[in-house]
Amino acid sequence: MAAQDIPNGFTGFANRKPGFEPASASVGRTPVGAYTTEGTPLSGVPSTYGSGAQGAFQYARDHARPDAGAANFDPDKLRLIPATDRRWAWTEVDLGVVRHNMTALxxxxxxxxxxMAVVKADGYGHGAVRCAKTALNSGAEYLGVATIDEAIELREALVNAPILVLSQPPMEAIPLLLAYKVMPSIYTPDFAIQYAEAADAYSIRAPYHLAVNTGMNRIGVRHDEVVEFMSQVSFHRALDLVGTFTHFATADAPETLDFHIQTKRFLEALQAMKVAGFDPGIIHAANSAATIRYPDVHFDMVRPGIALYGLHPCQETRTMIDLRPALSVHARISDTRLVPMSEGVSYGLNYRSPGSVRICTLPLGYADGMRRGLSGRTxxxxxxxxxxxxxxxxxxxxMFEVDLRTYGTRRRIDPQIGDEVLIVGRQGDSIVTLDDMANMLGTIHYELSIGFAQRMPRLYV
Incomplete structure (x- = not known):
C-alpha cells in the first residue's frame, strides 16, 4: 500500500448501498436460492449468495408438473417481500426516541x-449505523466502538465523525486504523511504537487516546505510571495524543467510595502529565451512569452508551433524567390451538393446560434473544x-396462554393466526420491559438488548 492509497475520506470504502443494515441482512436482499429450475442464477442476483440453496430449486425441478415449463423467479419481486412477511418476528427502533435521549443527555x-455516542455491539442491539447518524445529527461529536470492524462498518456507511476504538486492537490491524482513519486506545509501548512507525511510513499522523487504569484493572496504563509510559513513546514524531481517559467500575453502584478513589487517581495522573509537559488532550471518563450522576467528572467529554437507547444504567438515575426506551420486540401469532385439560405444552411438558385456554405460538425463541430462563416467568x-x-x-x-373464560366485565379475546403481539414494549396501560426480564434472569438489560438483535429483522420507525 502506497501513501497515496490512504483515502482522504471514506467514499472509496462505501461498497454498501446507502441504508444497508448488516444486522437486518434479510431486509431488502435477494434470498439465497434465487435460481431458475435449470440451476442457473437469476439475472441481477449477486454471486456472493453462493449456490447453497440451489438444491431447493433442484427440488422444485424434480417435482415440477410434466406439462409445466421451467419456473422463473423475478429477483426484483422477491426483494419486495417485506422482512415482516418473511418472518413474523421483528424488533422496532424508534429513532425519534434516540434523538430525544441524545438531546436530554x-x-x-x-x-x-x-x-461521544457509544455505538458498540451494533448500537447495543439497536443498529450502529442508524443510531450513530441520529446521535450525530442530535449533537454528538464523537463515536465509540469496541472493535475495528465496528468502526469500518460506520466508515463504509459514510460516517465521517471521529471514531475511537475503546481498547487496543492487535498490531496486525494497524493498517486498517490508518486507512479508515480510526483512533485506537493505547496502553502498551510496543503497540504505540508500531502504530507510529506504520503511520510515519505513509507520512501521516498516528492519533490515539491514552487509556489510564485507575482501579478497574481491565485495560490501561496504571495511574501512577502514566508519565513513565509517555516518556517511553512520546519521542516519536508521528504519535499524536488526542485524548486521555479512564473507565469507572462502580459509577452505577449505590456505594461511592471506589468511584471517588478512581476519580482521585485519574486527577492525579492528569496533573502528573501536565507537570511533566504532556498535554492530555480531550479528557473523558464518564459512562452513562457517571454522565447522569456525577457532573464533576464530565471533563471535556462524556461517553454515554446504554442511556442513549433509553435504558437507565442504575436505579439512582431514574429521577435525574427523562430517558425513553427506543427498542420494542414484536411478533405475530403463527399457530393457535385449544389444548385439553392436563395436556402439556413444549419441551418437557412442564406446563399443563388447565382447560378453557387457547395456546398461541410465536415464531421467536432463545436464538432470537428470548432467553430460555424466562420460560413461564414473563x-x-x-x-x-x-x-x-x-x-x-x-x-x-x-407459546403463551389466553384464558377463554369470561370474568365479570372482562372482555374475552379470541386470538387468531396473524394477530400482532408485543414481547417488549408498552401498549395502553400494559408494559413489559427489558428491566423486568433482566431482574427475573439475574442479569442486566444490556445483555437482553443486544440479544434481541441476533437474527430478527429490525425496522426503524
Missing amino acids: KQHVGHGVRV DVIMEGRRFRQVGNICMDQC
Whole structure:
C-alpha cells in the first residue's frame, strides 16, 4: 500500500448501498436460492449468495408438473417481500426516541462538554449505523466502538465523525486504523511504537487516546505510571495524543467510595502529565451512569452508551433524567390451538393446560434473544392486555396462554393466526420491559438488548 492509497475520506470504502443494515441482512436482499429450475442464477442476483440453496430449486425441478415449463423467479419481486412477511418476528427502533435521549443527555451535561455516542455491539442491539447518524445529527461529536470492524462498518456507511476504538486492537490491524482513519486506545509501548512507525511510513499522523487504569484493572496504563509510559513513546514524531481517559467500575453502584478513589487517581495522573509537559488532550471518563450522576467528572467529554437507547444504567438515575426506551420486540401469532385439560405444552411438558385456554405460538425463541430462563416467568401483550408465556421457550418458538373464560366485565379475546403481539414494549396501560426480564434472569438489560438483535429483522420507525 502506497501513501497515496490512504483515502482522504471514506467514499472509496462505501461498497454498501446507502441504508444497508448488516444486522437486518434479510431486509431488502435477494434470498439465497434465487435460481431458475435449470440451476442457473437469476439475472441481477449477486454471486456472493453462493449456490447453497440451489438444491431447493433442484427440488422444485424434480417435482415440477410434466406439462409445466421451467419456473422463473423475478429477483426484483422477491426483494419486495417485506422482512415482516418473511418472518413474523421483528424488533422496532424508534429513532425519534434516540434523538430525544441524545438531546436530554446534551442538556444534562450543558454547554462546553462534548458527547461521544457509544455505538458498540451494533448500537447495543439497536443498529450502529442508524443510531450513530441520529446521535450525530442530535449533537454528538464523537463515536465509540469496541472493535475495528465496528468502526469500518460506520466508515463504509459514510460516517465521517471521529471514531475511537475503546481498547487496543492487535498490531496486525494497524493498517486498517490508518486507512479508515480510526483512533485506537493505547496502553502498551510496543503497540504505540508500531502504530507510529506504520503511520510515519505513509507520512501521516498516528492519533490515539491514552487509556489510564485507575482501579478497574481491565485495560490501561496504571495511574501512577502514566508519565513513565509517555516518556517511553512520546519521542516519536508521528504519535499524536488526542485524548486521555479512564473507565469507572462502580459509577452505577449505590456505594461511592471506589468511584471517588478512581476519580482521585485519574486527577492525579492528569496533573502528573501536565507537570511533566504532556498535554492530555480531550479528557473523558464518564459512562452513562457517571454522565447522569456525577457532573464533576464530565471533563471535556462524556461517553454515554446504554442511556442513549433509553435504558437507565442504575436505579439512582431514574429521577435525574427523562430517558425513553427506543427498542420494542414484536411478533405475530403463527399457530393457535385449544389444548385439553392436563395436556402439556413444549419441551418437557412442564406446563399443563388447565382447560378453557387457547395456546398461541410465536415464531421467536432463545436464538432470537428470548432467553430460555424466562420460560413461564414473563408476559406478552396483545390488545393492551398481558398474557402469560407458558411452556419452555424453544430455540425458534415460544407459546403463551389466553384464558377463554369470561370474568365479570372482562372482555374475552379470541386470538387468531396473524394477530400482532408485543414481547417488549408498552401498549395502553400494559408494559413489559427489558428491566423486568433482566431482574427475573439475574442479569442486566444490556445483555437482553443486544440479544434481541441476533437474527430478527429490525425496522426503524
